[in-house]
Amino acid sequence: MIWNAFAIAVREIGRNLTRAVLTVLGVFIGVAAIITMVTLGQGATLAVKAQISSLGSNLLTLRPGAGFGFRPAAGGVPNFTEKDAETIREQVGGIAALAPIRTTSLSTIYLHNARTSSVTGTTPVYFQINRWNLADGRFFAATDLRSGAAVCVIGNTVRKELFGDENPVGAKIRIGKASCEVIGLLATKGQAGMGDQDDTIIVPLSTLQRRLIGKTSSHDIGQIAISAQDGADSSALIAEITSLMRQRRNLQKNQDNNFSVFDTRQIAETLGSTTQLMTMLLAAVAGVSLLVGGIGIMNIMLVSVTERTREIGIRLAIGATAGEVLMQFLVEAVTLSCIGGLVGILLALGLCLGLARIIQVPFNFNPQINLIAFMFSAAVGILFGFTPARRAARLNPIDALRHE
């Protein structure tokens, strides 16, 4: 009987191709949309998480100014000094490493290629704190820092723009007023959320102060990067640093902080949860398209219900039992929904692979969402395909035949 119903159902699908195609389309679009959205969203979340771990654990950043943001100290707010960095290192416990940072924008030239790059002056420990790895060459060392050697380590974006396919290590580039030898190329960290991390040139702090800028304010430092020891309580650390800095900056009790300490990981985690929220929003939008697809199916089924009720009447009149008619409609609905679902999954797979490459997020096949989308759309297709049939099959054959 099932085989018979299957044969009849397949025939009916063939005879009503337009209706079949529209039904399949409804399921197909919904499934493809929801799988693509969720998979890409999860890819983006993964990318952000990867970035969080690339930032290093328990990384604190001390900045002048009270606000949150990546801007330099506003007018009137003093920068930090190297003495501040020294004092924090000596007086605050639980610090694994500390690096003073001064970042500025300078024009960089190699042969006839020129661009403005962000140049960071710091100490060798910065590379550990920020978890930089080398692709080629070496980091600068403590001796370079002491002597203010004209050396630099560049990020991959800078390499691409200034050197193209050429090997940069050993070449000399002009940074601001001085010429520096490229001694190292950083391994790429990628681009996500926080901007292009690879668009950077890192030089010894002393080199930046003495050779590249050479102004009176050049002994100021912009930020202090601090990595806490494993297991250290970062909020206690922040409190300790804050009170020390208030003291050093002679702030009265009624004065607000004119500096701030950020837990970089917290920022990154906020970013991560934002991405997750986005994923959920996208999934909701895709869910709506699945619903619209379902309503489309319902529409098609309801529009054809008169014709189909008569068809059911005819089948009953010539001796089909209600069970056989229902089985036929069930097989039809299941077949169409499953075809739609499978085609939707295939399209989603293609879309995810293509789009993941374009927007540079990792592609992760998520069997769960595939299954959920498939089940849901199949359920919608079956429900709307089957319900009118169930009502019609309960009628007396003569009432089904007379249906208008």
Add this chain to the structure above:
Amino acid sequence: MNPPAAPPLIELHALTKTYGVGDAAFQALKGIDLTIQRGEFVAIMGPSGSGKSTLMNVLGCLDTATSGSYHYQGIAVETLDSDQRSLLRRYALGFVFQGFNLLARTSSLDNVELPLLYRGIARKERHEKALAALTSVGLPTKLLNTPGELSGGQQQRVAIARAIVTEPSTLFADEPTGNLDSVTTRDVMQLLTRLNVDRGITVLVVTHQDDVAACAKRTVLIKDGLIESDSTRS
């Protein structure tokens, strides 16, 4: 020893049919007693609203009676459930409707094969039987045409082929010529008469046309849900 007398093909006793309930109730059949033997050709006549179509729908197991008894070949139809009635239709009854009731966008051959499909007959035999049925109604050249591509008379002949392909013992025809012109009407009635005479199929025709009724040997006249007259031509 004589074999027990075979029961009549159709035996009705005090059959009633009421539509609706309460004040809106309408009694379409008010107590019909009727016996029809195998091989008869009966015309059921009456003005519109007399209950003749209702009677045929009940006889054809497309509808159920409200009270009274109906025996088909000795089977008490009122005791059957809807699936059993389906099986009775499948194996013993054939229908021809005024509006043809063919499946749309479906070839003549597939339409005629449909009842055989529910009987579980193999593809090859299905095909042969449908072809034979369509040939016997004079449409061997329209096998692959869909109802939309056929004239009214041709559609009705496909419907007749579908009704007889299962070799039913009774053929019910509800206003089979109601939508046809006079020439086509004659063709269809000749076809029904031939089926009755040559194959011994019992034919019941509901009609309001005298020339159609004239084909039948027996005419039952229904008025206001009751049999007014029942006459047999000699």
